[in-house]
Amino acid sequence: MQNIRRIYKTGPEALTVLDGAALSIQRGEIVALVAPSGAGKSTLLHLAGLLEKPDAGTVIIDGEDAGALPDSARTDIRLRKIGFVYQFHHLLPEFTALENIALPQMIAGRVEAQADRRSMELLEKFGLTARAGHLPGKLSGGEKQRVAIARALANNPALLLADEPTGNLDVATANTVFAELLRVVKSENVAAIIATHNPDLALRMDRQIRLQDGRLV
Numbered sequence: 362m363q364n365i366r367r368i369y370k371t372g373p374e375a376l377t378v379l380d381g382a383a384l385s386i387q388r389g390e391i392v393a394l395v396a397p398s399g400a401g402k403s404t405l406l407h408l409a410g411l412l413e414k415p416d417a418g419t420v421i422i423d424g425e426d427a428g429a430l431p432d433s434a435r436t437d438i439r440l441r442k443i444g445f446v447y448q449f450h451h452l453l454p455e456f457t458a459l460e461n462i463a464l465p466q467m468i469a470g471r472v473e474a475q476a477d478r479r480s481m482e483l484l485e486k487f488g489l490t491a492r493a494g495h496l497p498g499k500l501s502g503g504e505k506q507r508v509a510i511a512r513a514l515a516n517n518p519a520l521l522l523a524d525e526p527t528g529n530l531d532v533a534t535a536n537t538v539f540a541e542l543l544r545v546v547k548s549e550n551v552a553a554i555i556a557t558h559n560p561d562l563a564l565r566m567d568r569q570i571r572l573q574d575g576r577l578v
Contacts, residue, residue, distance in 0.1 A: 365418035366575075367404055378404045379415070380575030386552045388519060391543060393563035394556040396572035402556040405572065406522045409554060410443050411435040423519055440469050444513030444551070446523040450505040452497040458484065458508045459493040462515050469516050476515075483511035486545050503534040510542055514549055521546060521553040527562070539565070 367379040378401040386392055396402050407413040408420060411427055420428035427438050452461050459480045466476035484490050487507040497505055506526065513521055526542060527535035539562055546553045555566065563569050570577045 362405075362409060363419045363421070365405075365408060365415045365420070367401075367408060367413070368416050377575055379408070379572075382418075382572075382575060382577045384409075384554075384570065384577050386520075386554065388552050389547065389550045390568075391546060391553045391555065391566045393566040393569040394554055394572070395558075395560070395563050395569055396556075398558075400572045401575070402572060403524060405577075406524055406554065406556060409520070410445060410522045411439050440465070441516060442519045444516070444518040444521045446506075446510050446513045446521065446526045448525040448528040450497070450509040452505055452508060452512075454497050457494050457496055458489060458500065458504075461497070461508055462512045465512060466515050479515060480511070483514060483545075484508075486548065487511055487541055501534075502530055503538050506530060506538050507541065510538075510545070514545065514551065517549070518551060521551045521555075523553065523555040525556055525558065528558070535559075535562075 362382060362384045365379050365382040369376045369378060382405065394402055394405065404413070408415055411420065414428055419426050422438060422442055427435060430438070456464065459477065462480035462483060463473070463476035466479060467473060481490065481493060484493050487510070489504060489507055492500060492504055500508065510526065527539050530538060543565065557563055
């Protein structure tokens with residue numbers, strides 16, 4: 362991300378959320394994004410994930426100026442190269458854990474057998490092989506969030522964006538899930554930006570960036 366500027370206009374008022382923000386991140390690197398509520402963490406993640414366009418600046422993914430592409434091409438990059446994890450798991454309740462992980466792969470063009478193999482591989486990495494056939498309603502909170510993280514990694518993305526991924530969990534479960542998240546992301550060689558309010562979790566990542574006056578420091 363180079364010289365990113367994002368302004369929200371509400372009537373005559375203009376709120377500058379990001380003003381010259383810049384960030385470079387490589388595969389295998391896990392970066393903590395730390396800032397108080399309202400500082401622009403979600404905006405930054407939306408821009409990095411091509412869900413919004415910056416008012417100025419460039420978003421380059423794998424050497425491609427993704428921010429300047431038309432919507433259809435941006436959607437294709439999100440599907441193939443970016444994984445998202447949110448505070449709430451957003452699993453589809455009528456599908457099993459394995460099916461929730463397989464669906465985005467099939468949308469991306471993998472045949473069902475390939476998608477199922479990749480899904481089982483990720484479930485095994487998270488210690489959830491025995492839960493493959495369970496619906497989300499039969500999973501614990503920690504298990505649901507593990508499945509959500511596995512789903513985000515299903516298409517072998519270059520970049521993982523996580524917004525308070527353990528924020529809905531109790532402390533003990535959050536620590537366990539977070540440790541597994543770090544381990545699997547490293548093993549998958551993914552670049553990851555993880556927004557968190559938790560300073561202890563932030564310290565466990567490779568480096569920390571903070572939003573300050575619209576810039577990253």
